[in-house]
Structure formats: C-alpha cells, structure tokens
Amino acid sequence: MPLRLTDLRTEHLVNPLGLDESIPRFSWKIADSRNGASQLAYQLEVSAHNVVVWDSRRIDADTSILVPYAGPALKPHTRYDWRIRIWDHTGTASAWSTPAWFETGFLNALAPWPAAEWIHRPLAAAPADRPAAHLRKTFRLTAAPREARLYITARGIFEPHVNGQRIGNDHLTPGWTDYRHRLEYLTYDVTAQLTAGDNTLEALLADGWYCGFFGFKTQRNNYGDKPALLATLRLVEADGSVRWIGTDASWKTSLGPVVAADLYNGEAFDARLAPKTWQPARVLAFPSLPLTAKAFGRVRTIEELATVALTQPTKGTHVFDLGQNMVGNIRLRIRAPRGTKITIRYAEMLQADGTVYTANLRGARCTDTYICRGGGLETYEPRFTFHGFRYVELTGLKTKPRPDAVTGLVWHTDMESTGTFTCSDPLVNQLQSNIRWGQRGNFLEVPTDCPQRDERLGWTGDAQVFIPTAAFNYDVASFFRKWTRDLADGQHPSGAFPDTAPDIFFNIWPDNTGGTAAWGDAGVICPWTVYQKYGDTRILSENYSAMARSVAFQEKTSAALIRPDTHYGDWLAPDASEAGWGATPSDLIGTAYFARITAIMADVARILGHTADAKRFNALHAKILAAFNRRFVTPDGRLAGDTQTAYLLALGFDLLPEKLRPAALANLERALKRRNDHLATGFVGTPLLCPVLSRFGRTDLAYKLLFNDDYPGWLFPVKNGATTMWERWNSWTPNKGFGEVGMNSFNHYAYGAIGEWLYNTTAGISELAPAFKKILLRPQPHDKLTHATATLDTPYGIVSSAWKRTAKTITWTVVVPPNTTALAVPPAASLDEVRIAKKPWRDTVGISTATHDNLPALVLPPGRYVFTLPAK
Incomplete structure (x- = not known):
C-alpha cells in the first residue's frame, strides 16, 4: 500500500471552526507499513480562497507534529486550507495529502464584537429555582447568504436555535471558565439554516456555573447574579459584503417550558407551556474580559445506554438500572395523561431494599421533573443540568413504564479514544x-x-x-x-x-x-x-x-x-x-x-x-x-x-x-x-x-x-x-x-x-522522548497472566505491545509507528534467547543493540516484529 499522510490536525484539532491562534501549528501522521518508514523532509502549503499564502518549501527535518505556521499574518473570519507532502526514508517524495482546513475566529480577545451587547431577561425577583429564558431576534434577508457564522457565548449556559432548528449538538455551552478573568465563545456554521425572507435567531439561557448553585456549600451567584447572552451573526452576502446582526435591546425575551434549571438541583420541564408573552431584553454592561474561541472538545452525547433491569421496590416507584455508573442525562419516552407530574431521581447505588441511595449527594437535589402535555408519546431530555448515576427512579406514573422508557445519554467532553x-x-x-x-x-x-x-x-x-x-x-x-x-x-x-x-x-x-x-x-x-x-x-x-x-x-x-x-x-x-x-x-x-x-x-x-x-x-x-x-x-x-x-x-x-x-x-x-x-x-x-x-x-x-x-x-x-x-x-x-x-x-x-x-509495565509501553518520538517497549509479565495487550495512538501513529505466554514460550508482538524508534527490552535473561519471526534477531535488518537500566535491549526502526523467547 503506498505511503499516505493522514490525521491532519491544527492545534491538536481536526478542521477547527473558529480558531484564535495567530500562529497555529500543524501535525500529520505517516501511514506506511514498510519497515523503517520515516520522514526525511516535508513541505507545507497554506491557502486562502484558492491562493497559496505560505509555502514552506522543502524543510529537511523529521518533524511531523506541531509545526508552526510561518506565513503572513492570518486574517480573522477566514477559511484556510492546508496540505502536506513528505520525502520518505528512501528520499522519495510522497503525493500531496488530502487538504485539511481551519477557520479563524476574531483573533483579538479584547476587541468588542460588532453589533453585539450583553443581554438578559429581567426578573422581578430571583426565584429559588430560576427558569431558562428564551431570547430571540427576527430579521429579514433579501437573499440567502453566501456564508453565515454565529459567534456566541454566555455568562451561564445556552442552547442556540435558528429558524426553530437547534444548532450543533453541544451541551452546557460555552462551558466553564473563571468568569472573573476569561470567557470562551463558540462558532457555528449556520449558512444552511438561513433563507431569504424572515429568519429567527434564538437562544435558551440558564444559570450554569456562572450564577447557579455551585460549590460544596451550595450557594449561588459565585461569579455573578444573573445569566447573560452575547452573540453576533456574521453574514457574507453574494457580492462579498459583510453584515452583522448581534444581541442588543431589539431582542425579545420570554419564558417557556423549562421552569427551573440548575446543575445541582436539576431541571423542571412543563410540556404544557410555550413562550407566549415577549418583552424587551435588557442590555447589561460588564467589565471587558478576554474572549477567546473554545479550542478543545465540547460536551456531547457520546453513547447511549439501554435499561438492563426494571424493578419496583415500593408501590409507584420504578427503578431503572442502566448497568453502568455514568454521567449525563436520560431520554424519557412516556405516554401519560395531561398534567401528570413525573419525578426523576438519580443514584449511583441501591439500598438493600432496592430503593435508590442518595445520601451521598449531600446538598444537591439532583432531581428532574417532567409534566406531561398528554395526547401521545412524549420525549424529554434534560439539557441544562447533568447527573452522575447508574440508577434512575421514576415516580408519579399511574401505570408501570416499559423498560425502554429510560435511555442513558452519556455526556462528556468529546475526546478521541487513543x-x-x-x-x-x-x-x-x-x-x-x-x-x-x-x-x-x-x-x-x-x-x-x-x-x-x-x-x-x-x-x-x-x-x-x-x-x-x-x-x-x-x-x-x-x-x-x-x-x-x-x-x-x-x-x-x-x-x-x-x-x-x-x-x-x-x-x-x-x-x-x-x-x-x-x-x-x-x-x-x-x-x-x-x-x-x-x-x-x-x-x-x-x-x-x-x-x-x-x-x-x-x-x-x-x-x-x-x-x-x-x-x-x-x-x-x-x-x-x-x-x-x-x-x-x-x-x-x-x-x-x-x-x-x-x-x-x-x-x-x-x-x-x-x-x-x-x-x-x-x-x-x-x-x-x-x-x-x-x-x-x-x-x-x-x-x-x-x-x-x-x-x-x-x-x-x-x-x-x-x-x-x-x-x-x-x-x-x-x-x-x-x-x-x-x-x-x-x-x-x-x-x-x-x-x-x-x-x-x-x-x-x-x-x-x-x-x-x-x-x-x-x-x-x-x-x-x-x-x-x-x-x-x-x-x-x-x-x-x-x-x-x-x-x-x-x-x-x-x-x-x-x-x-x-x-507501561504489564503491557510495556512508555515514552523515552516527548510525544513518543522514542518509545520504550518493556513488558514485565506475571505468572498469573497468560496474555496482555496495549495499543496507543501516539502523535506519530499507533504503537502496540502484545504478549502471550504458554508453558514454554512467550510470543511478543510489537508495532513501532513510522517516524519513530523504539528501545525494546525483551523479558529474557539474554538477547541470545530472542528470536524474531522464528529466526535469530540478528537476521532482521536494521536492528541494533543497546542497554536500558543495565538490561540488554534492541533498537527497533518502525515496523512490526514478532518476538519469541523462553517463558521463565
């Protein structure tokens, strides 16, 4: 299979939208199964609007991670494409990679956003459980835009919508920072959601970490006393002109079905309600703080868990076991008469009598409520709170629910498993x-x-x-x-x-x-x-x-x-x-x-x-x-x-x-x-x-x-x-x-x-140089184990170490990724006992000897090796 360049990343991210790095860095991996595969040189091209803005020319170096951009200053709100080619260990140039891209954000953390002011929904008094507010603006477009980006943040947490459609699949946005010092914003491509004619931009806004109950003394308003929203929509018209539509006093606000929303206490949702009375939003002024693009994975639903058991420990109490202690929320699917109030509690463990154990939650109520609208199947997912749980308790139903009434929605920051x-x-x-x-x-x-x-x-x-x-x-x-x-x-x-x-x-x-x-x-x-x-x-x-x-x-x-x-x-x-x-x-x-x-x-x-x-x-x-x-x-x-x-x-x-x-x-x-x-x-x-x-x-x-x-x-x-x-x-x-x-x-x-x-010990993988450029492979088996395997997708590619033991022999299979080297310490008394592919190791081209901690070792170039040695 020919050499390919894969997994192109900018600042550790795949095709990031909204990046506030003035000098971004580029990384790539080499897919090459040949033994000894490595890079002698590279060439990197960055383009904007199909024009090359930086060509590194040939750089004689084996560097393939976090290579810094060295071209002219980047422009804000601009899509840049980049591609890479390398010269391999034989001196042969590869084909150009499939292009990757990144798009810049504002590139100025202290610059005010065009047409945007902080807004919120004023309340006559601060209730014990603050509802989520709806904030929206209707505007008219003569034609669909060529390009549209929504930049949005909050003191609190928000959920964005355009023309009634939720934008993105992120939860608890924009996340949590120390709001005394710094805020983060998110960027969404909303080009496809906007049309000629009337359009509506809307966001739901809740307390979150900013002003909800938080900290183990369960007090609220740690950073501020009211949630607020800041957003601006950048529209590029067909002729290239730019128009901005931001949060200001022209926005309207109302309340809806989320009648309470808190990270600790939970969410209350009345499905009979909808936003009705709209009043002007209020503009707020805050001290200027750095506002930077969110440059890491967002909280998302990563997996769904089905109920594995449903019990009724007491009359009217239904406990769903999801089989795994998890974090996130649930999807409730239920049929019940209008006005039925369902109370949802969460627990990690059960009492001896099968009821949920909640004493360890301390002052957090951790309870959601759902009031049914009636008339058919209803679906509810809390979105302004999260819970840690394995068990879900439902009360308030007149009939026994089906096991599929509750599905676990596993939330966490979207990280790639490596x-x-x-x-x-x-x-x-x-x-x-x-x-x-x-x-x-x-x-x-x-x-x-x-x-x-x-x-x-x-x-x-x-x-x-x-x-x-x-x-x-x-x-x-x-x-x-x-x-x-x-x-x-x-x-x-x-x-x-x-x-x-x-x-x-x-x-x-x-x-x-x-x-x-x-x-x-x-x-x-x-x-x-x-x-x-x-x-x-x-x-x-x-x-x-x-x-x-x-x-x-x-x-x-x-x-x-x-x-x-x-x-x-x-x-x-x-x-x-x-x-x-x-x-x-x-x-x-x-x-x-x-x-x-x-x-x-x-x-x-x-x-x-x-x-x-x-x-x-x-x-x-x-x-x-x-x-x-x-x-x-x-x-x-x-x-x-x-x-x-x-x-x-x-x-x-x-x-x-x-x-x-x-x-x-x-x-x-x-x-x-x-x-x-x-x-x-x-x-x-x-x-x-x-x-x-x-x-x-x-x-x-x-x-x-x-x-x-x-x-x-x-x-x-x-x-x-x-x-x-x-x-x-x-x-x-x-x-x-x-x-x-x-x-x-x-x-x-x-x-x-x-x-x-x-x-690094049972399986035997650890780094000898940063980013696993040089790898130590040193498994230390135990008689109780007959096999162990580990793999790690390093910045250079996948390294693996897998050993199996029989009564007489250990078979140890390793993979060294391209553009690295490995120091292998076989679990043997002497290198003379070690064979590769059933032949003396010396018969394998490219391997040399070394020592590690006074133990004999082999220096391995990239490739796959199958060692055999006596089981001692």
Whole structure:
C-alpha cells in the first residue's frame, strides 16, 4: 500500500471552526507499513480562497507534529486550507495529502464584537429555582447568504436555535471558565439554516456555573447574579459584503417550558407551556474580559445506554438500572395523561431494599421533573443540568413504564479514544473499564473530582496524579491546555495555584489561599506531562511565568526550604482520621513536591532556552534535597512517619542519595509487610506505589498489590460490583455497607492512576522522548497472566505491545509507528534467547543493540516484529 499522510490536525484539532491562534501549528501522521518508514523532509502549503499564502518549501527535518505556521499574518473570519507532502526514508517524495482546513475566529480577545451587547431577561425577583429564558431576534434577508457564522457565548449556559432548528449538538455551552478573568465563545456554521425572507435567531439561557448553585456549600451567584447572552451573526452576502446582526435591546425575551434549571438541583420541564408573552431584553454592561474561541472538545452525547433491569421496590416507584455508573442525562419516552407530574431521581447505588441511595449527594437535589402535555408519546431530555448515576427512579406514573422508557445519554467532553489495554484477568480488565468510565464521567468540561454531589469541582490534586493515565486512554492535549489556562487564571497574587480550577474557593472558602502540596503543584506538573505525552512546548511557554511564580511562592513561604502543607496530606489514606489525612507528615509531602516541581522547572527552563533560570532552579533543587534529607531521613534510610507514602515520595521523586535507596526500598517493603502486603496509601501515595516498586526491581510485589481483591486494594471495588473508580477504598463494604456519607463518591477517578502502570509495565509501553518520538517497549509479565495487550495512538501513529505466554514460550508482538524508534527490552535473561519471526534477531535488518537500566535491549526502526523467547 503506498505511503499516505493522514490525521491532519491544527492545534491538536481536526478542521477547527473558529480558531484564535495567530500562529497555529500543524501535525500529520505517516501511514506506511514498510519497515523503517520515516520522514526525511516535508513541505507545507497554506491557502486562502484558492491562493497559496505560505509555502514552506522543502524543510529537511523529521518533524511531523506541531509545526508552526510561518506565513503572513492570518486574517480573522477566514477559511484556510492546508496540505502536506513528505520525502520518505528512501528520499522519495510522497503525493500531496488530502487538504485539511481551519477557520479563524476574531483573533483579538479584547476587541468588542460588532453589533453585539450583553443581554438578559429581567426578573422581578430571583426565584429559588430560576427558569431558562428564551431570547430571540427576527430579521429579514433579501437573499440567502453566501456564508453565515454565529459567534456566541454566555455568562451561564445556552442552547442556540435558528429558524426553530437547534444548532450543533453541544451541551452546557460555552462551558466553564473563571468568569472573573476569561470567557470562551463558540462558532457555528449556520449558512444552511438561513433563507431569504424572515429568519429567527434564538437562544435558551440558564444559570450554569456562572450564577447557579455551585460549590460544596451550595450557594449561588459565585461569579455573578444573573445569566447573560452575547452573540453576533456574521453574514457574507453574494457580492462579498459583510453584515452583522448581534444581541442588543431589539431582542425579545420570554419564558417557556423549562421552569427551573440548575446543575445541582436539576431541571423542571412543563410540556404544557410555550413562550407566549415577549418583552424587551435588557442590555447589561460588564467589565471587558478576554474572549477567546473554545479550542478543545465540547460536551456531547457520546453513547447511549439501554435499561438492563426494571424493578419496583415500593408501590409507584420504578427503578431503572442502566448497568453502568455514568454521567449525563436520560431520554424519557412516556405516554401519560395531561398534567401528570413525573419525578426523576438519580443514584449511583441501591439500598438493600432496592430503593435508590442518595445520601451521598449531600446538598444537591439532583432531581428532574417532567409534566406531561398528554395526547401521545412524549420525549424529554434534560439539557441544562447533568447527573452522575447508574440508577434512575421514576415516580408519579399511574401505570408501570416499559423498560425502554429510560435511555442513558452519556455526556462528556468529546475526546478521541487513543489507548486500549486488556489482559487474561477479567477483574483487571474490569478495573481498566472502571478507570476509563471514571475519566469519561469526570472529564466534563474540566477534570472534576466527582460528577454527582454538590461539588463537581476541578480539583487540582486529582488531575495531576491522573493525567499520565488520562493521556493513555484519550487524547487530552487540548483539554488540558484549556484547563492549565484555568489554573493560571486562578493563580493567587502570592503565586500559589488554586486547589480547584476554575477557582471557586475565592467565594466559598476565602481563607483557602491555595498552594497546597500535590494540589497547587498541578500548575507545574500538568503542563509538563502534556509536553511529555504530546511534545507541546507552547503549553510550557504560555504557562512558564505562572509556573515560576509558583516555585517562588513555595520558596518564600518555606521555613529553611521545608514546605508546610496545611490542608489535605495523603488524602483518604485507609488509616486516615476523620479530618482526612493519615500518618505521613504533611511537611514531608510538601517538601517532596517542592523538590519535584523545582526539578521540573529546571528542565522546562532548559527546553525553552532560559539558561540562567535552569541553573537557578537546579541549584534550588539541590538545596531542597539537602533540607529534605536533614529533616526527614535517618542514616539507615528511614523516613519520618515510616509510612508507605513517605518512602514512595522519597524514591519516586529521587529525593535520596543513591546509597540510601536500597535501605529506603527495604523500609518500604517492611511498611507493606506490616499491612500484610496491602496498600495504606491515599491520593498522594497510591499513584506512585506500583511504578516505584517496578522501578526498583520489585514488580513481583507490585503485582501482589494489584491482585489483592480484599480491602484495601484496586480489585476490592471491582469484586463488589463497581463500574467506576470509588473515592474511598471502603466506599462500600459487605460488613459495614456505605462509607462515611459526607464524602463518598462512587465515581472518583484519582485511584485510577494505576492505569499508567498497566500500560507501561504489564503491557510495556512508555515514552523515552516527548510525544513518543522514542518509545520504550518493556513488558514485565506475571505468572498469573497468560496474555496482555496495549495499543496507543501516539502523535506519530499507533504503537502496540502484545504478549502471550504458554508453558514454554512467550510470543511478543510489537508495532513501532513510522517516524519513530523504539528501545525494546525483551523479558529474557539474554538477547541470545530472542528470536524474531522464528529466526535469530540478528537476521532482521536494521536492528541494533543497546542497554536500558543495565538490561540488554534492541533498537527497533518502525515496523512490526514478532518476538519469541523462553517463558521463565
């Protein structure tokens, strides 16, 4: 099959409409099954209106990701096409690719929008449950436009319509940012919806994150006290002239069937109602804020789940089981008399009597109501709220509903699935499924801690421990680029990053000044991880000053470089007190993370060419290590607190002199043995547990921890029916039932960080260079497993590692994508035991030898290889 260039992307996105990047970057993949396939050079062309505006000419480089535009300044509201061709490893030029495109937005975050003002529906008084408002404008066109774009945003959430037709399939738009600092807008192509004659532009507007009930103190109006809409329609006439129609005082507003809409409390819909009395909308004035195009996946319905069981635990109560803890909404299809009020409640678990368990929702009502119009089949989908649930309870019906009356609509940010993992153990496979579902449910606009109770916040600690796993499962490059902007927006004047992003504590917990160890450090760790996984240096440069201020804050507020931690410690460790932390000293955790982010900053400074800063960060890092060892480490390698997490931090973050590492490892093993080889770690320690053991030669012990199916361990929830990750190791136990009700989520992804280890140790895929330009293939099989397979669609293409074991032989099949190289470490005592395609490996052209961690390795050019070696 001839070489093809595929998966062309602009700023990680496929054909983005409305892009506010003045220097966009281009990426492509090489589809070429030949061994050794790679790129020697490329040529990139960008065109507008069929005229080439930039031709890179031939560039002798193997770069195929995030190549920056270098032509004349881009124009706003313009469609650009681009194509690529390369010269392959033989020096042969490829055919030109099929063109991709991007379209610019305003390209000026502070410029006022033409013909547009903020508008809202005035209310006489703020009701307890605020309805969704309809806002609309009717206008006349002499002819259908040649081109039409709707630019729209809100302080709140909106749903757009043109001529009665919903535009797009996005939910909860424009999403959530820190409305004190920045807003995002969406762009829609509405050319096909507009006609000659009268046209109507309309939007429904609800509170959303802006002014609805939000934050775990369940107060409203955190950012403002009323929702508002801003929109402008750009029309290009047949002669090329441009006309703008925007939100202003000429718009009308009314109320309709959505009589209440809130993210926590739910939605109330009266199907008997329709907008009737229209009154003038009111214009509002707000301080000028940056307004940028939304440049990552939008929240959409990704999947639908059918009911697997329908029960009636009490008279008139019908409980639908969707078989999977999920996030989103439902589609209700029902026939009932006019005026029938159906109450819909949501739950993750059932009580012993079969009724829904809702105590863990705390102050969130999480209830939708639907009042039937009557007269036939009715369909209802809530759209200004979302829920976390497996079970749906209906009350108010006079007759038993059909099982298909409820369908689960799975919502999350539209991310491309990139990684797969499977093995011979069904419990581990279910664990992997739980990790993915936990990520799907909580990667809804921002990386939330949980999706169901009165919280749903972008907790930074959860995100930073999970981001390596997240990047295996899904393409999260643009998702985290946006979220790191939220982090920077919320950075305190002191330099401390907030504990949640977008920041909400400024209003509900003002004495929380951020900078908490392992939480505030996400502002450094997450951009660094995105760079490692996707090769994106721009996320480093645009966050560099904020990251540096965070290190300066920690240095300034430390005592002799010992960093205090005042909030969370090793959050929810099994031996934790009711206050939330266990025996690992909080200042040890704080100082360990201080050292880690300072080391990262030295690397970031070096990559960005800030040589003086790199030297300064390296020197500071050395001083922090010395302070750490003086305060927390004994001469025999014992750590203060003598906890599993203390040793994991010291070993995992390279905080100890090399001579003390064997002793610290022995002390870690002793700490595990003290717990009968079970974990005793929380959010901080758990992600390090198996990676540290494997790094220091104890993969056998890491597997023992993995395979424990009693409390506490990863497989304990799996064995007890979990379909997502739990917040606590004991969120439910057979002998005690439900755990502490004040904080007991059954969809909380942090402990899913074990997923990275399944990919890079069990299956054996990890990166040796950013974006997997150089790949490490090093599976470490276990006798309990007969096979394991992982695939990852990297920025260069799909890498895979699959091994199968028989009594005598391991067969290991790997695929190295074009334009990369791989370092393969076979699970063999000697390379002399290794064969490729049943022949000695030396017979395969292009392979050479190397070492990795003092182990023999093979350097593999792109291609597919089938290894066989003895099973030992």
